Amino acid sequence: MSQLLENAKRNIDILRNKRARLFKAFDIYKENVNYGLIQEDEETHNKLTTWYLNCLELDYESIANCPSEIERYLWFTKLTKEIIA
Numbered sequence: 001m002s003q004l005l006e007n008a009k010r011n012i013d014i015l016r017n018k019r020a021r022l023f024k025a026f027d028i029y030k031e032n033v034n035y036g037l038i039q040e041d042e043e044t045h046n047k048l049t050t051w052y053l054n055c056l057e058l059d060y061e062s063i064a065n066c067p068s069e070i071e072r073y074l075w076f077t078k079l080t081k082e083i084i085a
Contacts, residue, residue, distance in 0.1 A: 012058065015058050015060065015063055016058070018063050019063050022055060022074070023052075023055070025076070026048070026070050028073040028076060029048075029069060029070055029073055044069060048069060048070070051066075051070075
């Protein structure tokens with residue numbers, strides 16, 4: 001039983017780490033929207049809000065299927081992590 005709990009904890013930690021990186025990319029996207037660098041229509045806003053809320057709940061499907069609007073900023077989160085390290 002304890003092995004099962006260890007695996008569950010490890011899986012949750014993996015999801016949380018992946019989610020943290022996605023949320024950093026989301027923050028970059030939202031800053032670009034707020035500064036007017038990119039335009040976001042209501043449909044995209046609703047889609048990303050739903051995705052974000054699902055990610056907060058550690059929904060595997062949402063974390064595994066990042067929207068393309070956010071995915072294009074993932075390279076930056078990896079780059080900054082490498083620069084800081």
